[in-house]
Amino acid sequence: MNQLERNKSILRKYLPERSVDIIAEWIYKYNFKLKVKRSRSTKIGDYMPPHDGKNHTVTVNHDLNKYAFLITLVHEIAHLATWERYKGRVNPHGKEWKLEYSRLLNYFLQNDKLLNEEEKLFPLEISTALQKHILNPSAASTSDLHLSRVLKKFDSDPETLQLERIAAGSTFRIAHSKTTLSEEKYIKGEKRRTRFRCIQVQSKREYLIHALCNVKLV
16 A cells, blocks of 8 residues: 555545545645644644654644534644745735635535535535635634534534533533543533633633533533
8 A cells, every 4th residue: 555545545544535635635735744633722733844853733623523623624724835836935824824715625615516415525514614715714614603513413422512502600510532531520611702701620720611612510
């Protein structure tokens, strides 16, 4: 098995099948290292430009469902493509990045239009949400609450809840798919835009946690 086939074999664990060949080609085209990371409460993906002799690096959390993983990966590849063109001289989430991100996502959406329903990459509900999302993409896909809610419907763990769906004052842990739960407990507080003020039980420190964060009640 050559390197390309090995890459595809790994990608199939995290991506919808119909996106695997394209993403494998993009990894070669954009020449970056993809790292699949354990769950991080502060981010679901990031991009690091070349430094200290190291190549472009893209990271994505392992516990995203396959559609969310793909969209997050495209978000970060758009950062890479923007950096290649402007070398950090533009706003990380400015118009240049938005155009690149929309272009890359639209590549998948346009391909879907040529296929019948059984062959399409995205379910209709996600496709509709993405078409609205790319008109003015936000700095984080989780900031688009409509898209995030649609994507959450395709999560595989039935025991998890979104933070916005539990009562204020509830004690919870942040859920991690395929891993053990975090030992840290939080108490849900008031809402601040797209996040909730939460107090960590052990340290009494305050954290802002996204409304759609997966949690499990204690």
